Amino acid sequence: MDTALIPKGVKRCPLPQFLAGLGAAHVVLLWGVFAMLLCWLKGLNQTNMNNAYGFAMWIWADRAVIALGGGAFFTGFLRYIVGKDKLKYIINYAVLIGFICYSSALLILAIDIGQPLRGWFIFWHANVHSMLTEVAFCLTAYFFVLCVEYLPLVLENRQIDKVPFFHNLTHNMHEIMAVFAATGAFLSFFHQGSLGGVAGVLFGRPFGFREHILIWPFTFFLFTWSAAACGPCFTILITKITEAIARKKLVKDDVIELLAKISGWMMLTYIIAKTIDTIYWAVVTAPSKGLALSHFYTNNALYGYWILILEVVICGWVPALILITDKGRKNQFTLWLAVILAVIGVSLNRWVMVLQVLAVPVMPFIKWVLYFPSWQEVATTILPVAYGVILIMISYRYLPIFPQEAELNPLEPPALPEDEPEAGEEAAQEAEVQEDQKTGEGDLQPAEA
Amino acid sequence: MFPFSFEWIWDMVHMVFHGALWYALSIIGMGMTYCIIKAAYDSAQGSKGDHH
Numbered sequence: 001m002d003t004a005l006i007p008k009g010v011k012r013c014p015l016p017q018f019l020a021g022l023g024a025a026h027v028v029l030l031w032g033v034f035a036m037l038l039c040w041l042k043g044l045n046q047t048n049m050n051n052a053y054g055f056a057m058w059i060w061a062d063r064a065v066i067a068l069g070g071g072a073f074f075t076g077f078l079r080y081i082v083g084k085d086k087l088k089y090i091i092n093y094a095v096l097i098g099f100i101c102y103s104s105a106l107l108i109l110a111i112d113i114g115q116p117l118r119g120w121f122i123f124w125h126a127n128v129h130s131m132l133t134e135v136a137f138c139l140t141a142y143f144f145v146l147c148v149e150y151l152p153l154v155l156e157n158r159q160i161d162k163v164p165f166f167h168n169l170t171h172n173m174h175e176i177m178a179v180f181a182a183t184g185a186f187l188s189f190f191h192q193g194s195l196g197g198v199a200g201v202l203f204g205r206p207f208g209f210r211e212h213i214l215i216w217p218f219t220f221f222l223f224t225w226s227a228a229a230c231g232p233c234f235t236i237l238i239t240k241i242t243e244a245i246a247r248k249k250l251v252k253d254d255v256i257e258l259l260a261k262i263s264g265w266m267m268l269t270y271i272i273a274k275t276i277d278t279i280y281w282a283v284v285t286a287p288s289k290g291l292a293l294s295h296f297y298t299n300n301a302l303y304g305y306w307i308l309i310l311e312v313v314i315c316g317w318v319p320a321l322i323l324i325t326d327k328g329r330k331n332q333f334t335l336w337l338a339v340i341l342a343v344i345g346v347s348l349n350r351w352v353m354v355l356q357v358l359a360v361p362v363m364p365f366i367k368w369v370l371y372f373p374s375w376q377e378v379a380t381t382i383l384p385v386a387y388g389v390i391l392i393m394i395s396y397r398y399l400p401i402f403p404q405e406a407e408l409n410p411l412e413p414p415a416l417p418e419d420e421p422e423a424g425e426e427a428a429q430e431a432e433v434q435e436d437q438k439t440g441e442g443d444l445q446p447a448e449a
Numbered sequence: 450m451f452p453f454s455f456e457w458i459w460d461m462v463h464m465v466f467h468g469a470l471w472y473a474l475s476i477i478g479m480g481m482t483y484c485i486i487k488a489a490y491d492s493a494q495g496s497k498g499d500h501h
Binding site for chain 2: 123124125126128129133134137138141144145148164165166168169171172173176179180183186187190
């Protein structure tokens with residue numbers, strides 16, 4: 001029924017199967033929307049946030065998806081500014097993932113502010129002394145950049161592309177995409193950094209406070225660095241998951257390996273810097289505030305030394321060392337392991353820098369304050385995941401996201417309908433594709449001439 | 450947000466913060482305007498750019 005919208009030269013599942021999958025994702029989405037409406041209509045009393053936790057699960061999710069969506073800006077930077085041409089085969093998907101992550105981040109913020117109708121206050125009545133204002137500015141502007149980067153992909157849909165204006169618009173946008181990519185890299189550098197800077201300037205909370213370079217605490221640079229290192233790992237992970245679900249190869253190994261190699265070296269340099277930062281904080285910064293390292297990791301039920309070891313060693317050093325080796329990247333098991341650990345590592349880092357910061361007592365008479373999210377918080381945090389799944393499903397079906405897919409999965413000759421009646425739709429689709437290819441080539445000749 | 454807003458102060462922080470914001474938004478806006486106008490012009494001329 002929808003074969004005319006499916007990209008040329010590729011095969012997709014039957015429409016009923018697609019709609020069934022879409023329906024399942026929508027059930028989860030509706031659960032999240034219900035919780036979101038509760039928060040908007042009844043207020044933030046629906047959450048377990050309190051005076052100790054002004055920032056809670058949403059802000060963790062926000063920072064985590066922004067870090068994971070960093071694959072878009074860094075891959076775009078590598079592709080358009082550095083000139084890694086091979087990454088053009090994965091940049092579409094990186095942009096789509098980035099678009100989902102950043103739109104999710106904005107959605108979460110819209111829930112978190114409680115009164116979304118006043119969301120524009122942060123722009124109009126900007127507090128220019130707040131790092132979060134910089135985050136809001138850059139986040140919104142970068143979301144516009146992602147829209148601009150995602151738009152050509154939408155316009156490349158088989159039917160939309162037939163309209164000359166849209167075809168030319170796509171062509172023109174591709175031509176100056178480097179300008180948008182550079183703007184995106186500029187914006188991402190600052191908002192990723194400022195998210196880290198928020199914890200680093202909290203001189204009243206020694207767990208988060210770090211030394212500064214001019215006005216920027218070390219966490220400013222570490223957050224940008226970690227997003228650039230781990231964002232591409234998330235892109236690889238989602239690509240691998242998509243390949244596993246689609247049961248076909250979508251991107252060639254050399255493209256994945258290049259991105260994994262760059263990501264590995266970024267991660268290695270990041271984790272060296274992170275280790276130095278942690279040691280300096282434990283030995284110099286925290287003691288200068290009158291606290292020992294044990295103060296942050298003992299006398300509570302959750303946050304032990306294990307979290308530090310898990311974040312820095314297991315989810316930091318291990319994936320970095322795997323990804324910088326040729327053998328580690330080529331082995332599918334170790335590649336999967338490395339990207340999963342990297343994604344967990346950066347998410348854990350954001351958890352620690354948002355929630356453990358608030359849990360640690362800062363006065364002798366205060367005890368550890370632990371927090372557990374309400375179901376509304378959980379549902380609204382899962383909401384973006386369902387939204388992301390839906391957008392990926394629709395984009396994968398109707399847009400040419402993977403330029404190498406047709407080459408990696410050549411279509412078989414159409415089966416005879418009388419032999420296999422159930423293959424009739426697929427055969428018709430393939431025949432139509434071949435017909436379109438002929439027509440398409442015929443259309444191009446006058447323009448080329 | 451704008452210099453004509455009553456909260457605006459002509460200090461470095463306001464100029465850097467809002468200057469960077471408007472700089473980025475201007476690039477995005479001008480880039481898209483260029484693409485749309487050129488696409489309309491190209492379409493009117495009957496040309497069909499090939500980006501594949």
